[in-house]
Amino acid sequence: MDSIKVFAPGTVANVACGFDVIGLAMDAPGDEMILRRSNEPGIRITAVHGADLPLDPLKNVAGVAVQALLQKYENPEVGIEIEIFKNIHPGSGIGSSAASSAGAVVGVNYLLGQPFTRKQLVRFAMEGERLASGSAHADNVAPAILGGFTMVRSYRPLDIIALNSPAELWVSVIHPQIEVKTSDAREILKQKVLMTDAIRQWGNVGALVAGLFQEDYELISRSLEDVIVEPVRSILIPAFHELKVKCKEAGALGGGISGSGPSVFMLSKGEANARKVAAMMDKVYAPLGVDYKIYVSQINTAGVKVID
Template sequence: MSKQQLSSVKVFSPATVANVACGFDVIGLAMDGTGDEMELRISDQPGVRITAIEGADLPLEAAQNVAGVALMAMLQEYGQPELGIEVSIKKNIQPGSGIGSSAASAAGAVAGANKLLNDHFPPESLIRFAMEGERLACGTPHADNVAPAIMGGFTLVRSYQPLDVIRLHTPEDLWVTVIHPQIEVKTSDARGILKQQVLLRDAIRQWGNVGALVAGLYREDYALISRALEDVIVEPIRSILIPAFHDLKLRCKEAGALGGGISGSGPSVFMLSKGADNANAVAAMMESIYAPLGVDYRIHVSRISTAGVRVID
């Protein structure tokens, strides 16, 4: 095993948008500027200890916390039972927000710990460990949030068995605007209302959109990206959980958005735009729609982060 070079590290772990309309459980993107902050330290006490959590009421017991579970999976594979890691978490992403709260904690934990282990594990392994945190959070070890959180940019999960994650091209002028209504939609509940079978014609349409979205990203063809941002399988069901969803989506496109949809399992809604001006115009439209509703909300305007989890001072 390589010798540890660091005794502590601080990291920023980004919020993420999963599904990206047509890419349910397979496509995700990382945001820039919104995310959790975590500090990890090598400890003389074997195992994983969560010493503090600021900003959310979450369990400190490692086995009941997504960051702790991910780190436990990582240390088990590392194979040094005497090694201990302590972690403190500043939660800037509200749990149940739909922008990857659990993923940020799990991804930040394993990516930060990997720095303490001298980058022993490749990104694919870190994703696999972080997926165990997602399993705890919602019962399903999905990767469409943790993959972009770790790798940055857009990512595509080609396969889960075996895990095969591809980092996609991110057009430089692509921005994301997210509105987070201050209501909670649990991922487990949002999954529970989904149909277990879909019509073949809907599946074919969805596959076409996924392929077109990937092609649009690589070609930097914003019109094609716009046409591809269509979800005919999940959005029609989950949209009933989000206030003013259809009006929001329609009027944001009128304001200049390429398109968008539900971020993760909701309640956040994302819109992609070409350029900062359009992204900010979309934010203003979101505010004009939600301000009269009496629902508290937060709006994020962000570039797509190509860095993923990163070390901070």
């Protein structure tokens, strides 16, 4: 195989209470990438369509992620060319850097005959996240690569758990066209939390995982509460609290900030409810004078996939 085209999905990280540990993959939006073997050793990014991102592989998350993979491969002098079609806006909070990192390592792994498992690829993709945000976190790249809901039990050692994805669970996402950099959003976080808040958060994380496996939508709804990160980051997002209240009134189970924002996600039981929630998102944001995009998607259980 000398060339491959992959779809790399957008992702929702944190999923309310699961800061830096829980994420989910979407069917849309997503990036597309073409990866090719080359006779010339090294990594080259030939083009980036749809976004002004560097072609230097040491300054592009896709190049850094592939470099990490090749350092562990038996022939690190292999030649790889990468062409990127960005459909996920950088700084959107729906896993733009994760999609590029995940798509690149999955695609290159196919070109090399799949010497690594998908879970092993997560660690390589995390190096792209390190470049993007200063932190090698996995809550976006893990669901992007593995699909569905995932949980990071530990970073040292890295331990990724695949969670159940209830068949009727849908996600609605609104992306206000403003940029919130992950690195900036991390800087405003508190370094210490109250024990009472930590206990409440742990309870919500455990209950959310239980709700996903039991497919108990009411339990999922009760668990979608973040008492640590959301109160601080929500000030960066226009009309956040109104949006959250109105979407729950429209039938959402609950939701919160997607990643570091500015996107906001809402989970719903069934497509009909998810589209009602999307309509409410549109109603809340239409008068604000802020450009935005809205996505409605099932949970993507496949992760990065070959499309050509």
